[in-house]
Amino acid sequence: MKLLLTNDDGINAKGIYALAKELEKEHEVVIVAPDNQRSACGHSITITDPLFVKELKIDGIKSKAYSVSGTPADCVRIGIDKLVDGKIDMVLSGINNGFNLGTDVIYSGTVSAAIESSIYKIPSIAVSTEINDDIEKYSVPAKYASEILKILKDSYTKNDVVINVNVPLIPKENIKGIKVCNIGSKTYDFYFMEDTSENNDKRFYLKGALKESEEEDTDVYYIKRGYVTVTPLHYDLTNFKILDEVDKVFNK
Template sequence: MRLLLTNDDGISAKGIYALAKELEKDHEVIIVAPDKERSACGHSITLTRPLIVKENKIKGLKSKAFSVDGTPADCVKIGINKLINGKIDMVISGINRGFNLGTDVLYSGTVSAAIEACIYKIPAMAISMEIKDNIETYDMAAKYAREILLKAKDNNIKSNIVLNVNIPLLKENEIKGIKVCKIGSRLYNNKYIESTGENNETQYEIKGMVKDIHEKDSDTIYFKEGYVTVTPLHYDLTNFSILNDVRKWF
């Protein structure tokens, strides 16, 4: 397969290196990733200035690589439209430093890059790995990405599907398996800490704790139980369950 790899942690991140190293064994891989970290940028794109693209040589990889001084969605757009000639079979975003569970998918640059591919009718995966106490290890996540990619290929994944994959930080023999499930809910107790800047301006820094709502058959609960979670996503946010009721209002 011909794969476009991207992320939101930047082209120098350990996660995208591990992913490319694993996938280039069997596939043609082209990397188009941000030049620096762009975490939690959602689905933003750059409109007010030109994008700067540089070709990179990543030591230890044979894959062609480009850095873009833009967002993950920018990387996918310019990769598809300008940098890569010919068909792209799938876009894979990650491996993200930290999981993307529940409603966090709305903030995630990793997931948004995969959704951008879906808009172009290219199937996609977003791969995220749990991080604890600054322990970063991506080899197992890369192996799961390879396995899930093969399953998607064998089952002819549709062009309008994004698979959101989260891998817990456990030993391989401790992972209970793979669960296909819906996204759950994550609620943040946000607080803004006020301070004064160098030029006497008022600054606010967001802090807070997160609380997972462990709904039945959701990614937040299965992930906590030690499963790799896989959730099919789509960019159509229409609430079909009340569509006809809202029509009646008018």
């Protein structure tokens, strides 16, 4: 398969290195990733400024690689349009340094890159794991990404759906299996800490405590219990549950 790899942690991130190293064993891989950290940028794109693209060589990786002075969604767009020759079979985004569980997927540049691919009818997978700076810790998520790709490649017909994968940071032999599940609830008690700069300007730092739901059959629930979680996503934000109800309000 021909794969486009991207992320939101930047072209030099250990996660994308591990993913490329694993996938290029069996696939044709092209890496197109931001030139630096773009975490939590969501689905933003660059409109008024030009994008600067540099082809570079990543030590230990044989695949072509490009850095882009933009967001993860930019990387997918320019990768599809300009940088990858021929048909892309699938886009993989990650391995993100930190889970993308529950409502965090709304903010995630990793997931947004995968969603951008699906908008162009190219199947996509977003892969994330717990925060860790040890390159060896990414080997298990990389292997699961490869396994999940093999499972999906012959039966993946819904080419506008994103598969969001989260892998716990434990030895592979301790992982209990793969659970296909819903997005859970993951919110924060946000507040801002204020201080004053040397120019007497007010500045604020975002703080907050995490609040997680223990609702069963969700990604938040199963990741804590040692499972790899798999959740299909879609960019259509229509609330179909109340669509008819709202229609009746406007069309009495």
